[in-house]
Amino acid sequence: MARKTGSHSQITGPRIRKAALKLIARHGFAAVTMRQIAAAVGVQAGALYLYTPDKQTLLFDLMRDHLEELLAAWEAEPKGDDPAEQLEAFSRFHIRFHLERPDAVFVANMELRNLEPENFVAIEDLRKRYEGVLVAILERGALHRDFTLPDSRLAAMAIIAMLSGVNTWYREGGRLSRERVERIYWNMIRRAVGA
Amino acid sequence: MARKTGSHSQITGPRIRKAALKLIARHGFAAVTMRQIAAAVGVQAGALYLYTPDKQTLLFDLMRDHLEELLAAWEAEPKGDDPAEQLEAFSRFHIRFHLERPDAVFVANMELRNLEPENFVAIEDLRKRYEGVLVAILERGALHRDFTLPDSRLAAMAIIAMLSGVNTWYREGGRLSRERVERIYWNMIRRAVGA
DNA sequence: GTCTATAGAAAGATAGAC
DNA sequence: GTCTATCTTTCTATAGAC
Structure with missing residues (x-):
């Protein structure tokens, strides 16, 4: 050859x-x-x-790039002013963005254990920034009495876990369209936060 | 020595x-x-x-034993008759059982990829049986008009993902007691299913 | 920029002594 | 039932040719 x-x-x-x-x-x-x-x-x-330079750096770069893309995409996302509109935008954005790149999502969620300490801290920081986006939406909504929530941080963790779960079972061309999944999840979330 | x-x-x-x-x-x-x-x-x-006999079998045994214990523990769990009671029992049981054995849960959720095909099928079967427990509760509740749900399977996946997420952030002796976490989650789930 | 070749370390698993 | 010793394989990473 x-x-x-x-x-x-x-x-x-x-x-x-x-x-x-x-x-x-x-x-x-x-x-x-x-x-x-x-x-x-x-x-x-x-x-x-x-x-x-080595295998570890390759992993780190993959995870960092994914999370930076995630944060940048949310910044660029059109979103309304009131908390319920923003929560709907976040819910739909999260499902869509994650379904579009299942491999990167899987790696970013599952390989934290394989990062060296220094790299782990950097990735955790990016993850926390994304969680902070949702916490801020929920806290503002609770303040304005748009949502009824005993604990915004806990609700944020619950909502992100729920939304991220879609990637584990959703199949393109399956029983439910992505739009229908987004709508059903948004309805569950809307009711869960008392909006 | x-x-x-x-x-x-x-x-x-x-x-x-x-x-x-x-x-x-x-x-x-x-x-x-x-x-x-x-x-x-x-x-x-x-x-x-x-x-x-080998490393693979060790992994398989750990995962199988965990899931069989999970199913047996749910069978032994006291639960009421009506769907809302059962959903509350399931929600609280899931959080409690999983928080009690974080290592086994982590392995069972994260190491599916490392199972050889035959072992993977056996573990997936056990996982599906557990999901089926929740699906059955939701379907009965929807039938009796205790719950308002467009799709029981999807709701089951959302609820399990949400409940399982507790293991990723809960720390013994932290800001919230386990009982308080259980109550808040049950309230979010109760509202999400329209009970 | 990519190849071949390999150094050096470490893995899973087994054999045989005690 | 456990140990020591080792076989065999495979890994990451590098060196030097083209």
Whole structure:
């Protein structure tokens, strides 16, 4: 087989990240080898080290990029003024954004254990910022008496867990459309917070 | 160091399982070595193979035992007749049972990927049986007009995800007592299903 | 930028002594 | 029932050719 020549750094980099995301989501970070990732991309294992200093940094970059994209996407999301409108926007946004990139979500949620301490702190900070978005919406709603909530933080954790659960069972082309899932979840959340 | 003598199979077996559960919950199945488990128990790696034929079977046994215990505990749980009573019993039971054994829960939820196909099917069957318990409660409640639900299966998935999320943030001796968490969650669920 | 080849470490599992 | 010792495999990461 002829050896490939020439520069592909603009192409290979993204392909490595995508293949790594897919493999790590399927099998877990510790179970995936650099050789497997390289094979999925069509290069030799050694070539991966042109794109990442080591396996740990590859994982960290995947998780950080996902969470930064999540926060940026929420910032760009159109949302109304009153708390109920914002809560609906958040609920629908969360479901949609997460269903669009199941591999990245899975990795970001499941591989915290495999981060080295320094990296763990950085990722946790990003996760907490996202939780803070929802807490702020709920607290403002409770203040304005739009919501009836004994504890905003706890409600935020409950709502995020519930919304994130969609990724574990939703299948494109299944019994329910994404729009219908969004509406049903929003209705449950709306009632749960007493809006 | 003097070599230990005598039989300890009644003691060592459970200690291996407990140590494995803890280590796998912390670091993930693929990242934990048989040598680490052995060291935590205070034996050599080879001795583990008196208690399990291989690492995969150890994982499978841990997950199966946890889920069988879960199903048996629900069977033994006192629960009323009407759907709302049963839903409250289920909600409180789920939180309590899961908070009591965080390591086993974590392993059972996170290590599905590391099961070989045959074992995966067996564990999925047990998981589905537990989900079926909640689906049945919700369907009966919807039938009797105790609950207002567009989709019982979807509501079941949402409720289980929400309840399971407690394990990710609850800390013994923290801001909220377990009883208070149970009550707040039950109130959110009660309103979400329109009871 | 990618390859081949390999150094060096560590894994799962087994054999045989005690 | 447990130990020590080891076989065999496989891993991450690097070196040097092209």
